[in-house]
Amino acid sequence: MKLPREIIESRRRAVREALNYISDGMVVGLGSGTTMRLFVEELASYIKASRISISVVPSSYDIMIYALGLGLHIIDPMGLYEIDIAFDGADEVDAKLNLLKGGGAALTREKIIDSMSRKTIIIVDYTKLVDKLCTRKPLPVEVAPPALSYVSRRLKEIVECRDVKVRQGAGKVGPIVTDNGFFIIDLYPKNPIEPDDVERVSTKINMIPGVLENGLFPRKLVDTVIVGFPDRVEVLKAR
Numbered sequence: 001m002k003l004p005r006e007i008i009e010s011r012r013r014a015v016r017e018a019l020n021y022i023s024d025g026m027v028v029g030l031g032s033g034t035t036m037r038l039f040v041e042e043l044a045s046y047i048k049a050s051r052i053s054i055s056v057v058p059s060s061y062d063i064m065i066y067a068l069g070l071g072l073h074i075i076d077p078m079g080l081y082e083i084d085i086a087f088d089g090a091d092e093v094d095a096k097l098n099l100l101k102g103g104g105a106a107l108t109r110e111k112i113i114d115s116m117s118r119k120t121i122i123i124v125d126y127t128k129l130v131d132k133l134c135t136r137k138p139l140p141v142e143v144a145p146p147a148l149s150y151v152s153r154r155l156k157e158i159v160e161c162r163d164v165k166v167r168q169g170a171g172k173v174g175p176i177v178t179d180n181g182f183f184i185i186d187l188y189p190k191n192p193i194e195p196d197d198v199e200r201v202s203t204k205i206n207m208i209p210g211v212l213e214n215g216l217f218p219r220k221l222v223d224t225v226i227v228g229f230p231d232r233v234e235v236l237k238a239r
């Protein structure tokens, strides 16, 4: 889907602000998605122009391949205990800076990278701001294939739903298969999730056997949200 120019420019403005958090020698975690692709482009130019040395830890094959194509130095997270700083996008950001993520089905590895990082900076354009999560987008849950029906039923007990759908692939028949070999269930809650309820709902969902992770990222995972507007940038502090 082609994004309006105004949105791309708002995102680019936020991405450029985010580069202020980078310094020489850092190990940098990368989320996934179109905003992160913009970030990787700007980061590659910044590294060249300022002659600094940066290594990146990707959260998906998509962002890894993109970063490799731009000549960035990649590190696999498996050998790391900690990452200096992570940059990530989001599908929605609520009034208390909780996040909804997983539009690109990379939520599990993104949550790992964001949790491993000493600082997590979220980069969004202004259209991602909402009062409550799941106002516009469903809640993705990554599920082991044998548990598909069981998890679908249990999710409906935790969250009152309008619909529960198995996400379908593009360029492939059947469900999408994540980088972890799992499926994605998209949950459409009847009512958006109250900011003070995000952590509780996330914890409950993750306790269902067969669930790998879900797309609710409680604000405790976030340090800063950089929001790009057509004419300015706002920097919001979560802690």
Ligand code: 5RP
Binding pocket: 031, 032, 033, 034, 035, 036, 088, 089, 090, 091, 100, 101, 102, 103, 104, 105, 106, 107, 110
């Ligand atoms: C991928 C994600 C992305 O951060 C989220 O979908 C936002 O993507 P985009 O920058 O393309 O709008 O969570 O799993």
